Each structure stands twice: as structure tokens, then as C-alpha cells.
Amino acid sequence: MTTRAGFIALIGEPNAGKSTLLNRMVGAKVSIVTHKVQTTRARIRGVAIEGDSQLVFVDTPGLFRPRRRLDRAMVAAAWSGAADADVVVLLIEAHRGLTEGVQAILDGLKERTDDRKVALAINKIDRVEAPVLLKLTEDLNAAYPFDETYMISAEKGHGVEQLRAWLAQEVPEGPWLYPEDQIADLPLRMIAAEMTREKLTLRLHQELPYQLTVETEAWENRKDGSAKIDQVIYVARDGHKGILLGKKGETIKAVSKAAREEIAEFVGHPVHLFLQVKVRPGWLEESERYSEMGLNFKDGNT
């Protein structure tokens, strides 16, 4: 059997219906954090199985919070946050159409240099008449060369199956990223590691060494209701350590603060986060590092 697996970034303005769509695609059984969707900013939001494909949904949390204007810089940052996605889905609202915010996202998409596929999903089609929808499809495809356009209603379920089937065929061939029995409940420690990794990505942008991973080594729930969490950031080279620490340690301090706040919000109690940077040249070859991330060890993973 040929399996496929990949990461999918669902992007869009606030209120576009990302959570609704995600929940529908993922289904209650395998969603991770559906009960806290609005407040959750874990990068991995859910895992869906479609035939022989495993679809791992990631998001770019916090970057599309309600604002009057989405400026280009923010959209660019959002894009770099979604950088490890294999496929991108831009979700827009049918009745709002090509807003300034959507335009900003399109501008951000155009700045990309890779050839990743991007699908357009026009959501909330239940709120508009057919002619409006056709005109909108035309306008949006004139504004950006989408690989596919789907007209959906995340709430009512229209068109969602088709979108999911397309995603299943677009993710790359390869072993599943999560063992089937782990999907229902990605361990908290892994989610916490993802959060720290995300803060590193946001802070370091292009500078971020590709060969980097974050692990939660220890998690101690204390009597006072707080948790002490120890995480290790593994880098492949000595030089990378300096980048991560920053001048007088200011980079790592800022990352630690941001990650601590986010993890605390997620778990709902105070957190003491301790980050350590370790150089381990061979970590990419160590299967243990992969299982710690909830991934299957596989060679040649790019």
C-alpha cells in the first residue's frame, strides 16, 4: 500500500471559518483541541485520515487575530509560519469577498518563491446567490493563480469532502507522520514543544537553523497548581547555538517568555519554563528524536 502524509496550512482572515472547517475535516474522534479552539494556538490543530493519506493540519496562530488591517509584514510572517506545510488552503468568506485583508494575504502568497500548491476555498456559500459566487471565483482567480477552487459551507458540510479528497491526493507519498493510536491525543508535552518551536520560528525567521528540534524533557505538575517544564532545543552545529541565544541571551529569553505565556494559556495554569540549547550534530539521524516528536523516523525527510 502506498501511503501519503503531509502538512496542510489553513489560512484566512479571522472568522473565515477555519475552526469550523478543521473540525469538519478532522472529525471529533481525532481532533486534538476542539474544545478550546478559540484560545488554542498549538501549531498542530488536527489530524485527518482520508483513504491512505494522513492530513496534518497546522495553523499560524495569533497572526491573523482581528485587526483593522493586515499589513504585509504580518502576512509574510504568517507565511513563514506555514512554511513547513505541503499544501496551503486559503479560506475566504463568500459574502465578504475580496476584502483588504484577503488582498494582503494574496500579496503575501505572491512573495513566495516555492511552488507549493495553494487552493482557494470559498466558504459560507449558503449566504450568497450563485451569480455572486461565480463572479467572486473569477475575481479571486484573476488576483492569484490558485491550483484549485472549492466552494464550500464548512458549517453545513457542502464541498468539504471534495476538498479533503483533493488534499489527500496532493500530500506527498511517504509513511504516516503519526501512529494511528496517537492521533486522538497528542501528548501535551509535544504540543508544548511545538509552541516553543513556533516562537523560535517567529523570532528568528530566516535565521532559524533548519536542523532544529524542541523536546519537552520533563513536566512536573506542582502542588501549587503550576507546572515546571524543561525543554531542550537541539541544534546540529555549534554556530547555531549562538544564533538561538542571541546577544546576552536576549533571543532565548524572549522566546522563553512568549512560549511560557502560550503554554500557560493552553494548559490553564501558570508554567515555569526552562529552555536549554544543546548541540547534537547527529540528531537528525537519531530515531529517538523523531519518536519524541511523535513522528516516524524516516530517511530523506525534507
Ligand SMILES: Nc1nc2c(ncn2[C@@H]2O[C@H](COP(=O)(O)OP(=O)(O)OP(=O)(O)O)[C@@H](O)[C@H]2O)c(=O)[nH]1
Ligand atoms: N453561514 C455560515 N457560517 C459559517 C460557515 N462556516 C463557519 N461559519 C460561522 O462563522 C463563524 C466563524 O467561524 P470559525 O470557524 O470560528 O472561524 P475561524 O476562522 O476559526 O475564526 P478565528 O478563530 O477567529 O480565526 C462562526 O460563527 C461559524 O459558525 C458556513 O459555511 N456558513
